Amino acid sequence: MNLKYKFEKCFYISYYAFKQSSINWMNNFLSILSSIIFIAIVYYMWTAVYSSTNNFNFIALNKTITYVCVITIINQIISRNTEMEIGAKVSSGNISIDLIRPINFFVYLFFNRVGVVFLILCFQLFH
Amino acid sequence: MENVIKTYKVQQREKSIIGVVKSFFTKNYKEINAVNNLSLTINKGELVGYIGVNGAGKSTTIKMLVGILAPTKGKISVLGKDPHKHRREIAKRIGVVFGQRSQLIWDLPPIDTFDLFSKIYEIPKDEYRNRLKYLVEHMGIEDIVHVPVRKLSLGQRMCCEIVASLLHNPEILFLDEPTIGLDIFNKEKVRNFIKKLNEERGTTVILTSHDLSDIENLCRRIIIIDKGSIIFDGTLEDLKTKYGTKSTIKIELIEKSKPVNFDYNDIKVEIDYNNNFLYIRYSKRMYRTTDLVNLVIQNLDGIKDISIIDNNLEDIVKEIYLNKHRRD
Numbered sequence: 001m002n003l004k005y006k007f008e009k010c011f012y013i014s015y016y017a018f019k020q021s022s023i024n025w026m027n028n029f030l031s032i033l034s035s036i037i038f039i040a041i042v043y044y045m046w047t048a049v050y051s052s053t054n055n056f057n058f059i060a061l062n063k064t065i066t067y068v069c070v071i072t073i074i075n076q077i078i079s080r081n082t083e084m085e086i087g088a089k090v091s092s093g094n095i096s097i098d099l100i101r102p103i104n105f106f107v108y109l110f111f112n113r114v115g116v117v118f119l120i121l122c123f124q125l126f127h
Numbered sequence: 128m129e130n131v132i133k134t135y136k137v138q139q140r141e142k143s144i145i146g147v148v149k150s151f152f153t154k155n156y157k158e159i160n161a162v163n164n165l166s167l168t169i170n171k172g173e174l175v176g177y178i179g180v181n182g183a184g185k186s187t188t189i190k191m192l193v194g195i196l197a198p199t200k201g202k203i204s205v206l207g208k209d210p211h212k213h214r215r216e217i218a219k220r221i222g223v224v225f226g227q228r229s230q231l232i233w234d235l236p237p238i239d240t241f242d243l244f245s246k247i248y249e250i251p252k253d254e255y256r257n258r259l260k261y262l263v264e265h266m267g268i269e270d271i272v273h274v275p276v277r278k279l280s281l282g283q284r285m286c287c288e289i290v291a292s293l294l295h296n297p298e299i300l301f302l303d304e305p306t307i308g309l310d311i312f313n314k315e316k317v318r319n320f321i322k323k324l325n326e327e328r329g330t331t332v333i334l335t336s337h338d339l340s341d342i343e344n345l346c347r348r349i350i351i352i353d354k355g356s357i358i359f360d361g362t363l364e365d366l367k368t369k370y371g372t373k374s375t376i377k378i379e380l381i382e383k384s385k386p387v388n389f390d391y392n393d394i395k396v397e398i399d400y401n402n403n404f405l406y407i408r409y410s411k412r413m414y415r416t417t418d419l420v421n422l423v424i425q426n427l428d429g430i431k432d433i434s435i436i437d438n439n440l441e442d443i444v445k446e447i448y449l450n451k452h453r454r455d
Contacts, residue, residue: 005249012246016232016239023234023275097230099195101247102218 009103010111017115028123035072042068073124077117082109161187162198163355169333171298174325176346177335178444184355185335189301192333193223206298219248222297224288226304231276237287238272241294248295255294262290265320281308289317293324299331300324306341318344343440351447358451363440371443372412376419378405379432394419403431 021028043065050061086109089095098105162184169175179185190196191203194210194217203210210217224230231240245255263269266286271279279287285308292300302321306314322345324330336342342349349366351359359366380403394414397406405427409419416435424430438446 005246009246009249012243016235016243019239020232020234094228096190096195096225097228099214100193100218100221100223100230102215103247104215 010107013108013111014115014118017112018119019115021116021119028120031076031120032123035076039069039072076120076124082113085109160355162191165201165352165356167350167357167360169331171331172325172329173348174321174332174346175334176342176349177333177352178339178342178349179335179352180448183352185352186303187355188352189223189303189333189335193221193301194218219295220297221299221301222292222295223301224285224292224303224305226285226302226307229276229284229288230291231284231287233276236273236275237268237279237291240276240287240291241272244291244294250295258294258296259290262293265323266290267316282310282313285309286313286317289320296328297330299333302332302334302336304336305334306336306338314338314341321345339440339444351444353448353451359447366440366443370447371438371440372410373438373442373446374409374411374416375436375438376407376409376416376423377434377436378407378423378427378430379403380405380427381429381431 046061046064046068050064086095089098095105098108101108165184165188177185177188187196191198192205192210194205194214197211205217206220208217231237232243241259244250245252245259250258263272266289268283268286268290271283271287276284276287285305289302289305300321305321306317309317318341321332321334325332332345334342334346343363346363348362349359350357361369382403395406395408397408398404399406407419407423420433420435423433
């Protein structure tokens, strides 16, 4: 029973974080757009590099491009600056709102993040 | 709370660039006692008004009571436990509303926040449904629970905040300026609701507000603090009999008044020549109102209207503060 409640709690925190950030779809859309532009730039750069020299023959061009794509997606997922978020909460004092809940602050932040990451993944796959 | 002291360390910064660079290496702190040797006991079922000027230490006290801040010295016990050490256990049994901070999810309708809270506070489904229905009906927010929070007005949001903090049926409710931005009808609604909650469920309510009419209407017990220490703790009646002795007779005259002289001590006569008003300020301890009114009627001609204005809570609190500062 207790475990069920805990699971539900975590799930719903993620779910509402997901729902909350899905409202700002423009934000997400723009971040996807910027990563697409980034990938395009890197793609053309590497093709130029590969066509001008033979020194990189031990790694194929398409492998390099795959690497860049994966890195961009991982970057999108990880670099949402949770530490900055906490910092902003502390300096504005809004952390007190999170601290009056009967839940561990870091557990709350983690599952909040899970929800957001899930949304980003959905977006990435969708595009 | 027993002899609680909370000291804030405030970093002293210098203005010059050299000072800024210097502050990276050495730091000067100045200690400020936000709460200074405060002791108070609040019994179950009490409705307490907590008054203080800006920076008197009200919010600090509340933050210590809910376990967000730890006291520098002293002991706090809420529901028999130290709120800072048992923060999560205590959090389940108390409700908090911070007037200046929103606990609702900004982009979603309030109903989503309520649902999330029901999970976080582990409220059983049926109980949650009944309670939500009850709260929403009593606060009259049926129309707005499905509107995203960012589209709500400050007053509507505050009603939702109060509902959110009551979902888990808390034993103690801390309200830090809950009537900010509420119109007269909503204010009335919130007040009645708090009163009802206190009477029906026996919820202990601790209320801070700058709107003293809130406190006058709601609270039986009043605590006034200044610079971190209590300067008054007692019932509203006590406060009024002890300090609220000043009264004013306001007389409207048909014509402009001539200078009036009363040969009494401690009576001030003010004349407002523009509006033909005459104010007689006196202390109830020394004079009976009826005597003075009689005297006025006998001595003055052309009286249009007489009204007696008692000092309200705001004046009383003002007086207490001024007296204290004069003594200091």
